[in-house]
Amino acid sequence: MVAESLRLSQRAKEEIAGYLFISPWVVGFIAFTAGPMAISLYLSLCRADFMTPTVFVGLDNYRNILFHDPLFTKSLANTAYYSFISVPLGIALGLAIALLLNAEYFGMRLFRTVYYLPSVVSGVAVALLWQWILNPQFGIMNALLAWLGLPQPKWLFSEQWAKPALIIMSLWGAGGSMMIFLAGLRGVPQELYEAVSLDGANAIARFRSITLPMITPTLFFTLVTGIIGSFQVFTAAFIMTAGGPNNATLMYVLNLYNQAFMKYHFGYASGLAWILLFIILALTLLVFKSSAMWVYYEAEVKAGR
Amino acid sequence: MAYVHTGAKALTRPGRKVTASRQAVRALGLVTRYLVVAAGGVIFLIPFLWMLSTSLKVQSQVFTWPPQWIPNPVVFQNYVDAWRQFPTPRFFANTITVTVLSTLGQILTNSLVAFGFARLRFRGRNLLFLLVLSTMMLPDQVTLIPLFAIFSRLGWLNTYRPLVVPRWLGNPFYIFLLRQFYMTVPLELDDATRIDGGSYFTIYSRIVLPLAKPVLGVVAMFCITNYWTEFMGPLIYLNTPNKFTIAVGLRLFQSSLGVQRVHWMMAISLVSILPLLLLFFLGQRYFVQGIMIQGMK
Numbered sequence: 001m002v003a004e005s006l007r008l009s010q011r012a013k014e015e016i017a018g019y020l021f022i023s024p025w026v027v028g029f030i031a032f033t034a035g036p037m038a039i040s041l042y043l044s045l046c047r048a049d050f051m052t053p054t055v056f057v058g059l060d061n062y063r064n065i066l067f068h069d070p071l072f073t074k075s076l077a078n079t080a081y082y083s084f085i086s087v088p089l090g091i092a093l094g095l096a097i098a099l100l101l102n103a104e105y106f107g108m109r110l111f112r113t114v115y116y117l118p119s120v121v122s123g124v125a126v127a128l129l130w131q132w133i134l135n136p137q138f139g140i141m142n143a144l145l146a147w148l149g150l151p152q153p154k155w156l157f158s159e160q161w162a163k164p165a166l167i168i169m170s171l172w173g174a175g176g177s178m179m180i181f182l183a184g185l186r187g188v189p190q191e192l193y194e195a196v197s198l199d200g201a202n203a204i205a206r207f208r209s210i211t212l213p214m215i216t217p218t219l220f221f222t223l224v225t226g227i228i229g230s231f232q233v234f235t236a237a238f239i240m241t242a243g244g245p246n247n248a249t250l251m252y253v254l255n256l257y258n259q260a261f262m263k264y265h266f267g268y269a270s271g272l273a274w275i276l277l278f279i280i281l282a283l284t285l286l287v288f289k290s291s292a293m294w295v296y297y298e299a300e301v302k303a304g305r
Numbered sequence: 306m307a308y309v310h311t312g313a314k315a316l317t318r319p320g321r322k323v324t325a326s327r328q329a330v331r332a333l334g335l336v337t338r339y340l341v342v343a344a345g346g347v348i349f350l351i352p353f354l355w356m357l358s359t360s361l362k363v364q365s366q367v368f369t370w371p372p373q374w375i376p377n378p379v380v381f382q383n384y385v386d387a388w389r390q391f392p393t394p395r396f397f398a399n400t401i402t403v404t405v406l407s408t409l410g411q412i413l414t415n416s417l418v419a420f421g422f423a424r425l426r427f428r429g430r431n432l433l434f435l436l437v438l439s440t441m442m443l444p445d446q447v448t449l450i451p452l453f454a455i456f457s458r459l460g461w462l463n464t465y466r467p468l469v470v471p472r473w474l475g476n477p478f479y480i481f482l483l484r485q486f487y488m489t490v491p492l493e494l495d496d497a498t499r500i501d502g503g504s505y506f507t508i509y510s511r512i513v514l515p516l517a518k519p520v521l522g523v524v525a526m527f528c529i530t531n532y533w534t535e536f537m538g539p540l541i542y543l544n545t546p547n548k549f550t551i552a553v554g555l556r557l558f559q560s561s562l563g564v565q566r567v568h569w570m571m572a573i574s575l576v577s578i579l580p581l582l583l584l585f586f587l588g589q590r591y592f593v594q595g596i597m598i599q600g601m602k
Binding site: 238 | 342343350352353355372414421426427440444445446447449450451452457471505509533534535559567570578582585
């Protein structure tokens with residue numbers, strides 16, 4: 001009897017301790033996530049500038065955003081362009097570097113540091129640096145192109161080249177995904193390579209038949225986080241171009257920032273935020289759904305046998 | 306190309322015949338790999354070198370075509386001049402304050418919360434953890450405007466509270482990272498501590514926390530680099546220059562100095578990332594290893 005009640009109180013104690021341990025997150029979730037989300041949803045249905053009284057306007061904001069706002073369309077198209085090119089290129093580059101550095105030869109550790117460094121120092125300093133690198137008159141990018149005998153675009157000053165310029169700059173941060181791929185490559189069982197080596201498979205065959213399928217979970221992870229991150233790009237566009245020229249680099253979040261903190265259209269900007277959430281959710285869901293076709297999980301196969 | 310790894314192992318394996326020509330092919334492969342890696346490494350370093358080079362030039366050399374790599378003369382005075390343009394020591398002190406307070410908060414709360422999710426059983430645990438994971442996908446912009454309004458009502462604008470306080474209440478990404486690690490610590494250790502009369506907090510502080518040092522190091526490194534370079538938050542919540550962090554301070558440099566003072570801008574940008582470079586060089590072995598260990602799970 002005594003033992004019984006003790007065991008029960010043990011369970012209860014653990015339960016209370018569990019809630020206590022996670023309580024900071026619960027408080028944070030209610031105060032800084034769930035609460036603000038509810039307010040944001042309400043604000044998106046209002047005209048709000050926080051100076052005059054907030055007026056409920058129903059779906060007006062959404063109607064205006066979706067059907068009457070060229071800046072929304074432009075910024076969404078810009079962001080999609082940026083995202084759909086920079087994410088795959090960044091993943092390919094990160095994977096290529098990881099494959100090269102995935103060996104314990106002399107100096108590889110140093111090179112890992114060199115490639116990873118740019119992603120450590122991102123932000124305003126990097127944006128200012130690239131603004132100077134891409135300077136059409138005095139920057140080294142065009143000096144390099146001139147040396148190679150290639151045409152020298154006006155980069156950030158040209159409607160056509162401003163987005164590619166931001167994409168090139170983003171690739172400098174490929175060291176982040178390189179690090180994740182290095183971790184993924186560590187998880188590939190070496191016996192598999194030895195087995196196909198005996199069959200005389202060459203490097204390309206080994207990559208296609210073993211490496212690539214085994215790292216699909218890592219590819220999946222970098223794809224999802226890459227999409228989420230690139231749809232929220234802000235600092236580079238804000239610092240380097242302020243959205244120009246002619247809105248060619250007006251990114252979605254920059255437009256949202258302008259609507260909220262320049263024009264004080266807080267209700268409208270809240271609507272933009274919710275549309276962004278749905279876009280990100282839809283894209284993530286799409287990748288998740290498609291993953292059944294191309295992501296290979298060892299555990300699944302084992303269970304299947 | 307990962308085959309070289311296995312190949313090297315196969316070489317030393319007894320009973321396997323390796324011909325001289327195959328060895329030559331391997332050697333050639335290795336040389337090619339080094340060449341490609343080194344060339345890429347140089348390309349990745351060039352922007353930093355260009356920053357350094359520009360920061361040491363006189364103005365007339367900044368604007369020459371073709372660009373000159375070696376400054377002549379070398380002007381260290383640029384750093385002094387740039388430093389004196391604005392209350393730079395203030396910017397640094399402010400950045401350190403925000404970074405240290407935020408990082409401490411993240412390490413403490415996330416390690417507690419992750420412990421709860423990883424090692425204690427309570428009703429609704431799985432559902433709540435699913436909620437943690439789903440908030441990872443939520444773009445910050447959705448909560449940005451209400452938070453701005455709330456902080457404004459509380460009179461927190463132009464203070465560091467909007468930047469620091471939320472970070473004492475958990476972050477889904479770090480909770481997930483730490484939980485994954487805590488899950489790998491054998492549960493028998495918990496039972497042993499319980500039998501000896503230790504509380505759950507003892508298990509956390511004496512058993513799990515010491516083992517988790519490398520992962521906590523990774524979290525600290527992520528936090529420090531993120532908060533040191535953070536821009537949108539300080540831009541929105543701070544409005545007087547003496548409160549600015551270095552990221553918003555750099556923006557002030559940019560808007561007031563313009564393109565004419567690029568050499569100063571490069572000098573101050575380089576100084577602004579120097580603490581991060583230093584920290585990374587000192588801690589890179591643990592940091593890089595920590596990330597790789599984490600990625601495997």
